[in-house]
Amino acid sequence: xxxxxxxxxxxxxxxxxxxxxxxxxxxxxxxxxxxxxxxxxxxxxxxxxxxxxxxxxxxxxxxxxxxxxxxxxxxxxxxxxxxxxxxxxxxxxxxxxxxxxxxxxxxxxxxxxxxxxxxxxxxxxxxxxxxxxxxxxxxxxxxxxxxxxxxxxxxxxxxxxxxxxxxxxxxxxxxxxxxxxxxxxxxxxxxxxxxxxxxxxxxxxxxxxxxxxxxxxxxxxxxxxxxxxxxxxxxxxxxxxxxxxxxxxxxxxxxxxxxxxxxxxxxxxxxxxxxxxxxxxxxxxxxxxxxxxxxxxxxxxxxxxxxxxxxxxxxxxxxxxxxxxxxxxxxxxxxxxxxxxxxxxxxxxxxxxxxxxxxxxxxxxxxxxxxxxxxxxxxxxxxxxxxxxxxxxxxxxxxxxxxxxxxxxxxxxxxxxxxxxxxxxxxxxxxxxxxxxxxxxxxxxxxxxxxxxxxxxxxxxxxxxxxxxxxxxxxxxxxxxxxxxxxxxxxxxxxxxxxxxxxxxxxxxxxxxxxxxxxxxxxxxxxxxxxxxxxxxxxxxxxxxxxxxxxxxxxxxxxxxxxxxxxxxxxxxxxxxxxxxxxxxxxxxxxxxxxxxxxxxxxxxxxxxxxxxxxxxxxxxxxxxxxxxxxxxxxxxxxxxxxxxxxxxxxxxxxxxxxxxxxxxxxxxxxxxxxxxxxxxxxxxxxxxxxxxxxxxxxxxxxxxxxxxxxxxxxxxxxxxxxxxxxxxxxxxxxxxxxxxxxxxxxxxxxxxxxxxxxxxxxxxxxxxx
Amino acid sequence: xxxxxxxxxxxxxxxxxxxxxxxxxxxxxxxxxxxxxxxxxxxxxxxxxxxxxxxxxxxxxxxxxxxxxxxxxxxxxxxxxxxxxxxxxxxxxxxxxxxxxxxxxxxxxxxxxxxxxxxxxxxxxxxxxxxxxxxxxxxxxxxxxxxxxxxxxxxxxxx
Ligand code: FES
Ligand code: FES
Numbered sequence: 052x053x054x055x056x057x058x059x060x061x062x063x064x065x066x067x068x069x070x071x072x073x074x075x076x077x078x079x080x081x082x083x084x085x086x087x088x089x090x091x092x093x094x095x096x097x098x099x100x101x102x103x104x105x106x107x108x109x110x111x112x113x114x115x116x117x118x119x120x121x122x123x124x125x126x127x128x129x130x131x132x133x134x135x136x137x138x139x140x141x142x143x144x145x146x147x148x149x150x151x152x153x154x155x156x157x158x159x160x161x162x163x164x165x166x167x168x169x170x171x172x173x174x175x176x177x178x179x180x181x182x183x184x185x186x187x188x189x190x191x192x193x194x195x196x197x198x199x200x201x202x203x204x205x206x207x208x209x210x211x212x213x214x215x216x217x218x219x220x221x222x223x224x225x226x227x228x229x230x231x232x233x234x235x236x237x238x239x240x241x242x243x244x245x246x247x248x249x250x251x252x253x254x255x256x257x258x259x260x261x262x263x264x265x266x267x268x269x270x271x272x273x274x275x276x277x278x279x280x281x282x283x284x285x286x287x288x289x290x291x292x293x294x295x296x297x298x299x300x301x302x303x304x305x306x307x308x309x310x311x312x313x314x315x316x317x318x319x320x321x322x323x324x325x326x327x328x329x330x331x332x333x334x335x336x337x338x339x340x341x342x343x344x345x346x347x348x349x350x351x352x353x354x355x356x357x358x359x360x361x362x363x364x365x366x367x368x369x370x371x372x373x374x375x376x377x378x379x380x381x382x383x384x385x386x387x388x389x390x391x392x393x394x395x396x397x398x399x400x401x402x403x404x405x406x407x408x409x410x411x412x413x414x415x416x417x418x419x420x421x422x423x424x425x426x427x428x429x430x431x432x433x434x435x436x437x438x439x440x441x442x443x444x445x446x447x448x449x450x451x452x453x454x455x456x457x458x459x460x461x462x463x464x465x466x467x468x469x470x471x472x473x474x475x476x477x478x479x480x481x482x483x484x485x486x487x488x489x490x491x492x493x494x495x496x497x498x499x500x501x502x503x504x505x506x507x508x509x510x511x512x513x514x515x516x517x518x519x520x521x522x523x524x525x526x527x528x529x530x531x532x533x534x535x536x537x538x539x540x541x542x543x544x545x546x547x548x549x550x551x552x553x554x555x556x557x558x559x560x561x562x563x564x565x566x567x568x569x570x571x572x573x574x575x576x577x578x579x580x581x582x583x584x585x586x587x588x589x590x591x592x593x594x595x596x597x598x599x600x601x602x603x604x605x606x607x608x609x610x611x612x613x614x615x616x617x618x619x620x621x622x623x624x625x626x627x628x629x630x631x632x633x634x635x636x637x638x639x640x641x642x643x644x645x646x647x648x649x650x651x652x653x654x655x656x657x658x659x660x661x662x663x664x665x666x667x668x669x670x671x672x673x674x675x676x677x678x679x680x681x682x683x684x685x686x687x688x689x690x691x692x693x694x695x696x697x698x699x700x701x702x703x704x705x706x707x708x709x710x711x712x713x714x715x716x717x718x719x720x721x722x723x724x725x726x727x728x729x730x731x732x733x734x735x736x737x738x739x740x741x742x743x744x745x746x747x748x749x750x751x752x753x754x755x756x757x758x759x760x761x762x763x764x765x766x767x768x769x770x771x772x773x774x775x776x777x778x779x780x781x782x783x784x785x786x787x788x789x790x791x792x793x794x795x796x797x798x799x800x801x802x803x804x805x806x807x808x809x810x811x812x813x814x815x816x817x818x819x820x821x
Numbered sequence: 822x823x824x825x826x827x828x829x830x831x832x833x834x835x836x837x838x839x840x841x842x843x844x845x846x847x848x849x850x851x852x853x854x855x856x857x858x859x860x861x862x863x864x865x866x867x868x869x870x871x872x873x874x875x876x877x878x879x880x881x882x883x884x885x886x887x888x889x890x891x892x893x894x895x896x897x898x899x900x901x902x903x904x905x906x907x908x909x910x911x912x913x914x915x916x917x918x919x920x921x922x923x924x925x926x927x928x929x930x931x932x933x934x935x936x937x938x939x940x941x942x943x944x945x946x947x948x949x950x951x952x953x954x955x956x957x958x959x960x961x962x963x964x965x966x967x968x969x970x971x972x973x974x975x976x977x978x979x980x
Contacts, residue, residue: 066917067919073927075859075903076859076902078924082858082861172845244861244863245923296922328863328865328869541960712962719959742866743869744866751954751967752951757964
């Protein structure tokens, strides 16, 4: 007789733990949170893109019955501006946003005043009665135009990001040829289906400030709020409920989060704020908008000798929590999967009179992948080879791994940890049936159709440290709780963490619940961003689960009078390795035996639990290939995406179904940015995309069937399971692949220089209007 | 604005006697006055479909209807799909096909799909995609939603 097989869960597409309540309408999203006696906040926003505030008269609003309070800047002047979370540069501090506009407004949507009332409809009515007089000032709408003045002589160029290595000038001087392009990416953003929301509550008896509706980085936001109000982390807590999509934008600290908390403290009543969609589109972070002037030095075979890039990043009205993150990542990640002997990037961060910017899924990489891959296609055209060949010639070979880039970003040196880029390219081409596809395209062209294919390759980054903590506890009822400092924005964190815990501990998947985003449950935590959770929290969970297993077996060995190395845990039951039967025990019984006061505990800490921290100084670098096939309508210029394939090396997949879901969802967002979505403005800085009727997100009709190939050719050497992240690889190269496919369909290499590609532009190109 | 009226919203068979202003949307009344927060609000102008419920069997965007217009009508929301512990075929299909990530759009898609299939069980796959394209999802890229609804349709046809 032998012991029953241990269930394997890591690598399996198990169904999600999250789904039950969400499918039954039992989710707890921000708008679903209510407290007795709560009041409602409404923000009065600037209707001018740039102007001097002459006066703010709150009296007419305050006169309305049911209005509890109203504030303008002078009421909140004691609260410091919102600080930076990542990529801090000291010179940027002067450009931070105050929670209400001080003496100037800098974008349409800039918060000028707030009103608090007994009812949300009433708060909205009252907000319309706040009299704001603004003297309009000239606007800056182009980041690459002249530098203007922010205030007090501060220039609107807030910083210059410089990254370089090797002798770029010498490479250009000695080059066979150079290729030069100007490329731009439009302004778009994550736009989750749930708008932002925050509920502040102050409990006077315990002097406890609470905020509900937190997401992404609850611990950081807790520390910041405490600091801004002169409180401590110990009497400030943030709680994450369900979050209706993150994508970078949701969960960063915004003026509204601070305002609800401040109001809860001052007014002594719970304060609820739920954003409406128009507000979301003009007030929550925008992203992406950049213009690049890039050139490559090449040899006669199309090998790249150097890349030199100068770009302008349109940050909008203020520097928000991300400070220099997006342009920094754009500059650091631009070299991608290629051997680039010499490299120079200079990124100008410029303020304009638009909604301030932050990160959006694959921040800086969606942009720089578009730019780099356009450059590769241009190099191919220059030397007369195809897009596949030019990539093959320039890819970093597996024999050179790991590669140190001599660049740094997010406080880490870029060391490409592992990767076989050429192999993945082969798999992608195989997957789509490249040569058959080219033959079909040829046939269809002969019949007069405009059809083409394009490729985009990229390196992603994931698993940003420096740490993550996990504590696993078994209750006397056998329920297992995994407390993490992670956050969930809907990506399946609970499932993935439970899979790892169940397998490593030997417990049932259903017995496990995963706690995230609750600052009162764990002292520190970094949350969910930069595709970090599976890697960092995942590895911390593995370690804690193995420790817990040891602890449980040590106790079981004493209780059962058997050596621990003859025992194992399967489905929460202690079993004998030799398969012999006899009295058995469950984890619940061991937990019970370890209760406070029991003999077994002695002078140790009671309870069946274990803790672990995982620290990591370097990120892991997954990579991928996108292939797009498009056809163009001659009459309308409409672009139909006929086929789409993503090949992605994940290192080690915990749940392939979830990775597939992340990738397909990312592709849909990438397509939005490539073809449909754009925050455009008129020449006074009035936003033109303020509803879902103008900001066009893809629907079920626009998103094609996406074929996903997940490979595990290059496990990360930085963690024992070999994990890399999956959050951003679906979005990363969509702009690049779509642009290449449209070029190919047009038969005009290099025709697409700007995203999104509108039907008007395609029609102009079809009709030969440059 | 104090033109409040007494109305009765019958949600999943249960009558809720409430008093609302004329301008109160059905979505807000379902969520706030009747406490059924499974119906979500994503845009309040009829584009995203997160607020879709069934009114007398028809999928309706509850943000575009006033609560008073639904007085006395039969309303079904996501909370009424499952029978106790047993999920509706459509809910199960969404779970098995990973048709949701954050789950915010999900109640709207479930009600849209159930409403359409209850009226037109033999709807073609092509028309189904057309119908589903009237709601927005920002997480899934739709593929798995389409798969889930097709799988549920097959099961609904068999039973
Ligand atoms: S909330 Fe009703 S359609 Fe968007
Ligand atoms: S699952 Fe998140 S919006 Fe659809």
